[in-house]
Amino acid sequence: MPLIELSGIERRFLLGDTTVHALAGLNLQINAGEYVAVMGPSGSGKSTLLNLLGLLDRPNEGTYKLEGRDVTTLSPDEQATVRSSRIGFVFQSFHLVPRLTAAENIALPMTLAGIPAAERNRRIAQALKDFGLENRADHKPDQLSGGQRQRVAIARATIMQPALILADEPTGNLDRHTGDEVVNLLEALNAKGVTLIVVTHDQGMGARARRQLIMEDGRLKADLQQTAMPNLAQISG
Amino acid sequence: MRLTDTLRFARDAATGYPMRTTLSVLAMSIGVAAVVILTALGDGARRYVVAQFSSLGTNLIIVLPGRSGTGGFNPANAITSTPRDLTIDDAGSLRRLPGVRRVAPLAVGTSEINFGGKLREVMVAGSTAEFIPIRNFEIAQGQSLPEEDWNRGSSVTVIGAKIREEMFGNNPAIGQLVRVGDRRLRVVGVLKSTGQGLGMNTDELVIVPVSLAQAMFNSNTLFRIMIEANSRDAIPGVKDQAMETLKQRHRGEEDVTVITQDAVLATFDKLLGALTLAVAGIAAISLAVAGILVMNVMLVAVTQRTGEIGLLKALGATARTIRLAFLAEAAMLSAVGALVGYLLGQLGAFALRQLFPVFPAYPPDWAVIAGLSTALATGLIFGVMPARRAARLDPVQALMKH
Ligand SMILES: Nc1ncnc2c1ncn2[C@@H]1O[C@H](COP(=O)(O)OP(=O)(O)OP(=O)(O)O)[C@@H](O)[C@H]1O
Ligand SMILES: [Mg+2]
Numbered sequence: 128m129p130l131i132e133l134s135g136i137e138r139r140f141l142l143g144d145t146t147v148h149a150l151a152g153l154n155l156q157i158n159a160g161e162y163v164a165v166m167g168p169s170g171s172g173k174s175t176l177l178n179l180l181g182l183l184d185r186p187n188e189g190t191y192k193l194e195g196r197d198v199t200t201l202s203p204d205e206q207a208t209v210r211s212s213r214i215g216f217v218f219q220s221f222h223l224v225p226r227l228t229a230a231e232n233i234a235l236p237m238t239l240a241g242i243p244a245a246e247r248n249r250r251i252a253q254a255l256k257d258f259g260l261e262n263r264a265d266h267k268p269d270q271l272s273g274g275q276r277q278r279v280a281i282a283r284a285t286i287m288q289p290a291l292i293l294a295d296e297p298t299g300n301l302d303r304h305t306g307d308e309v310v311n312l313l314e315a316l317n318a319k320g321v322t323l324i325v326v327t328h329d330q331g332m333g334a335r336a337r338r339q340l341i342m343e344d345g346r347l348k349a350d351l352q353q354t355a356m357p358n359l360a361q362i363s364g
Numbered sequence: 365m366r367l368t369d370t371l372r373f374a375r376d377a378a379t380g381y382p383m384r385t386t387l388s389v390l391a392m393s394i395g396v397a398a399v400v401i402l403t404a405l406g407d408g409a410r411r412y413v414v415a416q417f418s419s420l421g422t423n424l425i426i427v428l429p430g431r432s433g434t435g436g437f438n439p440a441n442a443i444t445s446t447p448r449d450l451t452i453d454d455a456g457s458l459r460r461l462p463g464v465r466r467v468a469p470l471a472v473g474t475s476e477i478n479f480g481g482k483l484r485e486v487m488v489a490g491s492t493a494e495f496i497p498i499r500n501f502e503i504a505q506g507q508s509l510p511e512e513d514w515n516r517g518s519s520v521t522v523i524g525a526k527i528r529e530e531m532f533g534n535n536p537a538i539g540q541l542v543r544v545g546d547r548r549l550r551v552v553g554v555l556k557s558t559g560q561g562l563g564m565n566t567d568e569l570v571i572v573p574v575s576l577a578q579a580m581f582n583s584n585t586l587f588r589i590m591i592e593a594n595s596r597d598a599i600p601g602v603k604d605q606a607m608e609t610l611k612q613r614h615r616g617e618e619d620v621t622v623i624t625q626d627a628v629l630a631t632f633d634k635l636l637g638a639l640t641l642a643v644a645g646i647a648a649i650s651l652a653v654a655g656i657l658v659m660n661v662m663l664v665a666v667t668q669r670t671g672e673i674g675l676l677k678a679l680g681a682t683a684r685t686i687r688l689a690f691l692a693e694a695a696m697l698s699a700v701g702a703l704v705g706y707l708l709g710q711l712g713a714f715a716l717r718q719l720f721p722v723f724p725a726y727p728p729d730w731a732v733i734a735g736l737s738t739a740l741a742t743g744l745i746f747g748v749m750p751a752r753r754a755a756r757l758d759p760v761q762a763l764m765k766h
Contacts, residue, residue: 204683225380227376238373243366283679
């Protein structure tokens with residue numbers, strides 16, 4: 128059973144008199160543990176696809192099965208529960224709450240889920256160690272570097288131990304070196320079994336994924352599987 | 365989200381925007397402080413007047429010359445002129461009525477008191493020995509006026525505490541001869557100091573026998589007749605009989621007014637109670653205004669934190685969680701505002717009491733409770749709309765606003 132199964136997905140936006148087909152007739156299967164890069168020109172529907180996969184958006188047509196369960200028909204609160212327990216988001220602009228410390232930002236999904244403070248503190252301590260943020264626990268986001276902020280965001284995305292991590296241009300606001308660090312972190316999570324879907328404009332970063340989805344005008348233009356020679360891909364990037 | 369986490373989250377959000385938080389807390393606290401201080405003033409006035417009237421004496425019935433137009437008590441009667449004399453014999457006729465304990469005629473005027481070269485103006489009350497117990501006065505030194513025929517007053521006087529001090533200083537006053545107007549009077553007693561009250565200030569009063577006062581002021585009429593009934597229950601009967609007796613003596617004409625202290629008290633109590641309520645109502649309007657301000661502040665907060673709301677939704681917050689978080693924040697703003705306002709109001713009432721010690725400016729409990737609960741309720745009610753707006757935001761749209 129695939130982790131993600133999209134069939135006949137349509138997502139249309141009305142812009143005045145014209146209809147924009149952000150996603151058109153999309154069929155897609157992603158298995159648990161995969162590492163997928165979504166690429167394509169601007170406006171091709173990458174973010175729309177990711178929002179849909181993250182249950183932040185609903186398709187106009189088609190079905191989305193997550194872990195075998197049709198999630199398009201769920202109520203908003205049921206979708207929230209699925210997001211809370213199964214999906215982690217990493218954004219280009221980090222999306223940290225500015226008034227909360229790094230530790231509090233990491234704890235936010237657990238706080239929202241009503242996990243007791245003792246359990247939260249235990250997991251935060253572990254996450255801070257895993258992401259090299261021990262000395263930054265009490266820092267506010269504006270006291271952190273871009274790389275540190277994205278590490279906090281990744282720690283937050285993984286703190287509920289989700290099956291799926293969705294990252295929309297996670298390195299878009301970072302320099303090359305810091306971006307690589309962040310990608311390494313995400314890949315390490317994938318190596319532990321978390322399904323990873325990354326939207327990127329960066330060819331090199333896209334090439335590191337074992338599977339590339341190339342989008343164009345809301346359609347899947349190419350679905351490239353790299354079963355062999357992942358090293359070659361790294362060299363070419 | 366757990367309740368403590370919701371509260372902590374709301375608190376952090378409120379303190380994260382100190383300017384708007386301060387403003388809405390301030391608006392709410394001014395509203396509550398206004399309720400507390402204004403009702404303290406209103407109720408203080410009520411208590412002050414009631415206390416003053418009660419201190420006039422107990423089970424008191426007062427006869428005044430002139431007919432009351434309305435039948436009920438009308439404060440204007442207190443100053444209307446005299447159409448027909450109310451005489452000492454009128455007062456005497458009331459002593460024999462059943463249910464009456466004491467009767468005291470009262471004639472008043474101003475004159476000068478003179479002793480050893482010291483001269484000052486004084487209020488002169490012409491009455492009888494019974495006047496002192498009826499009005500709950502006490503004798504500090506010497507004795508009261510002598511029990512004697514009301515129409516033949518002896519040349520004696522009982523003086524107020526302040527008069528004694530000014531005229532005699534540390535020297536004994538009892539037995540001294542003073543000059544009041546054109547009379548030479550022997551001081552037989554000194555009143556205990558009572559301080560300023562409603563009506564006469566007894567400390568600056570000189571009490572002389574009633575017939576002496578009438579002769580001094582060259583008048584036959586009385587200012588008042590004061591009757592003390594045996595008990596509270598006897599008051600209505602005594603009132604009717606006093607009216608009847610005086611009517612007969614005045615050839616069937618109802619040319620006097622008989623009022624009871626109870627009626628006066630009840631009227632003032634009602635009047636000032638209503639005033640306090642009205643003032644509280646006006647102050648409550650400022651609470652509603654504060655509530656609207658809290659709503660505005662929360663709407664601004666929702667707009668300002670749209671990106672954050674989108675994030676919370678992405679992180680798995682349900683609509684209910686977001687609603688509660690924003691509602692808790694609105695409630696917190698108004699609760700803190702209410703608390704600060706309550707403290708400010710109590711401080712203001714305390715300052716009033718320090719400035720005017722005779723004035724019991726305590727806010728009534730009902731006003732405090734009503735003020736606080738109105739503040740909390742308006743904060744919550746006006747917080748619902750912004751909270752619902754936050755919960756209904758589309759997560760994708762909200763996330764883009766960062
Ligand atoms: N809320 C919306 N209302 C109207 N049109 C929208 C909306 N969201 C997306 N679109 C349109 O849908 C199409 C796909 O948008 P999407 O954001 O998915 O592109 P993208 O591939 O992520 O582009 P980029 O690389 O620039 O981020 C675009 O033409 C966009 O204008
Ligand atoms: Mg995009």
